[in-house]
Amino acid sequence: MKTTTPTLAVLAAAVGIAALPAFSPAQDTPGPRPLPTPEEAAAGESNKTLLTIDGTPITENDVRERFMQRFARQFQQMPPEQQAMLQPQIEQMIMSELISKTLLLNAANKEGYKATDAEIDKNLDELKAQLPEGATLEQFAASAGLSIDEIRAQMTEDMKIRQLIEKVTGEVAKPDDAEIKKYYDEHPDEFKQDESIQASHILVSTQGITDEAEIAKKKEQAESLRAQAVEKKGENFAELATEHSDCPSKAQGGDLGTFSKGQMVPEFEKAAFSQEVGAVGDLVQTQFGYHIIKVTDKKEAKTLAFADVKDELSEGMFEERKSEKMQGYIEGLREKAKIEQPGAPAAAPAEGAAPAPAEPKAE
Numbered sequence: 529m530k531t532t533t534p535t536l537a538v539l540a541a542a543v544g545i546a547a548l549p550a551f552s553p554a555q556d557t558p559g560p561r562p563l564p565t566p567e568e569a570a571a572g573e574s575n576k577t578l579l580t581i582d583g584t585p586i587t588e589n590d591v592r593e594r595f596m597q598r599f600a601r602q603f604q605q606m607p608p609e610q611q612a613m614l615q616p617q618i619e620q621m622i623m624s625e626l627i628s629k630t631l632l633l634n635a636a637n638k639e640g641y642k643a644t645d646a647e648i649d650k651n652l653d654e655l656k657a658q659l660p661e662g663a664t665l666e667q668f669a670a671s672a673g674l675s676i677d678e679i680r681a682q683m684t685e686d687m688k689i690r691q692l693i694e695k696v697t698g699e700v701a702k703p704d705d706a707e708i709k710k711y712y713d714e715h716p717d718e719f720k721q722d723e724s725i726q727a728s729h730i731l732v733s734t735q736g737i738t739d740e741a742e743i744a745k746k747k748e749q750a751e752s753l754r755a756q757a758v759e760k761k762g763e764n765f766a767e768l769a770t771e772h773s774d775c776p777s778k779a780q781g782g783d784l785g786t787f788s789k790g791q792m793v794p795e796f797e798k799a800a801f802s803q804e805v806g807a808v809g810d811l812v813q814t815q816f817g818y819h820i821i822k823v824t825d826k827k828e829a830k831t832l833a834f835a836d837v838k839d840e841l842s843e844g845m846f847e848e849r850k851s852e853k854m855q856g857y858i859e860g861l862r863e864k865a866k867i868e869q870p871g872a873p874a875a876a877p878a879e880g881a882a883p884a885p886a887e888p889k890a891e
Contacts, residue, residue, distance in 0.1 A: 578623070580868050581630045586623070594622045597672050629689070631861040636688040639695075643687035651683050696857050697850040708842050712834050719832040723789065726825040727800050728765060728782035730757075733774035734817040750811055750818035757808045757820060765808065765822045774817065786825070796821070 577585040599618055603611060656665050669676055703711075712719065732750040734743050753772055757765050769782025777784055789797060799812045800821050809821040 577870050579627070580866075580870065581627065582634055582865050584630050584634060586626050586630060590626055591619055591622050593673065594626065595619065597674070598622075627862075627867070628858055629685075631858060631865060632689045632692060633685050634865075635861055636692040639692060641688040641691040643684040647687060648680050648683050651687075652680070655679075693854060697853050700846070700849050700853050703842055703845045703849075705838075708838060708845065709834065711845060712837070712841060716831065719837060721827065721830050721832055723801070723829040724786050724827045725800060725823050726786045727784050727803075727821055727823045728769060729775065729777070729784060729796075729822070730754075730765070730769045730773045730782055730820040731775040731816060732772075732818045735815075747811070747818055750820060754808065754811055754820045757822070762806060762808045762822050782822075783824075786827075 575587050575589045577587050578591065579586045595618065603615075603618075606614070652665065655668070659665070659668055665676065665679075669679055672679075674682075730750075730753055732746050732753070734746050737743055737746065749772075753768055757768055766781030766783075770778050772778075773782055775782070789801065791797075792800065793814045793816075795812055795814045796819060799809055799819075800823060803809045803821060803823045805823050805826050807823065809823075812819040812821060
């Protein structure tokens with residue numbers, strides 16, 4: 529099943545209950561106020577409560593900490609104008625997630641779900657096993673802006689919520705073969721695989737150069753690199769790319785991954801798709817400079833057979849059913865919850881409703 533990934537989701541790194549369905553707040557749900565910067569917070573800015581959900585607060589620090597844990601590194605690499613555009617959207621998305629998590633955690637606590645120290649210790653051991661050699665759990669926690677105790681607390685909350693999710697979705701039925709085949713037959717475009725190739729390249733950049741003599745020198749450099757690659761039949765291609773390419777892909781030995789038509793500039797695409805697998809192609813000039821291309825794999829356009837996608841499609845349909853079940857459950861929790869914004873004026877009575885009785889005057 530194909531899905532379209534929103535821009536914000538591309539930024540999101542899975543933390544906590546990121547696998548939960550997104551919560552869609554009603555239009556009258558207040559969003560977060562603009563957050564003070566960490567410097568302002570350190571200078572004594574109060575940690576304001578943005579919302580309470582049945583008395584459980586969601587604070588500016590909650591939003592800020594989640595923001596820093598998940599987006600700080602990517603955010604710092606963006607130009608200021610993009611930061612200004614995305615920050616309110618990211619904060620609103622985080623607020624939505626925190627509302628969902630709070631609703632579920634409150635429900636899990638009400639159901640009496642627990643997480644034992646032994647279970648938490650086991651999870652921490654599994655986390656340690658995934659760390660790079662020589663790295664400690666304390667270093668990992670510090671890099672995420674957390675203490676070990678905070679990680680344990682997050683794990684405790686997540687385990688309670690997962691127990692609740694398992695109960696809510698426990699009776700969701702897996703699709704049978706007829707349902708899977710029906711979906712496959714009714715959505716043929718989802719199973720079409722475009723012609724694609726995997727390629728590496730070495731770029732000798734000419735961007736910003738206007739002098740013809742300098743451009744000629746760049747071309748000579750590219751021709752020399754190509755000759756070195758051809759001499760070794762491409763076996764040294766990754767080494768040459770790592771040492772000489774002006775493209776960020778040099779970090780991967782020039783590997784650009786897999787792409788289909790329409791994803792590269794026309795000159796590059798025409799050359800790449802016409803090359804044989806394993807061959808080092810002729811020099812290609814684009815607006816970026818001179819490219820030396822090596823195609824490493826090629827897949828023809830085809831429609832994936834039902835037998836090849838059946839298991840993955842079944843799992844996707846099953847997960848979608850569980851997600852829909854959880855979405856309905858969360859919306860039901862929200863309808864029953866008392867969600868308040870401190871300091872906000874009380875909602876006006878509905879049209880036609882009887883006015884609230886007046887407070888008795890003191891004698």
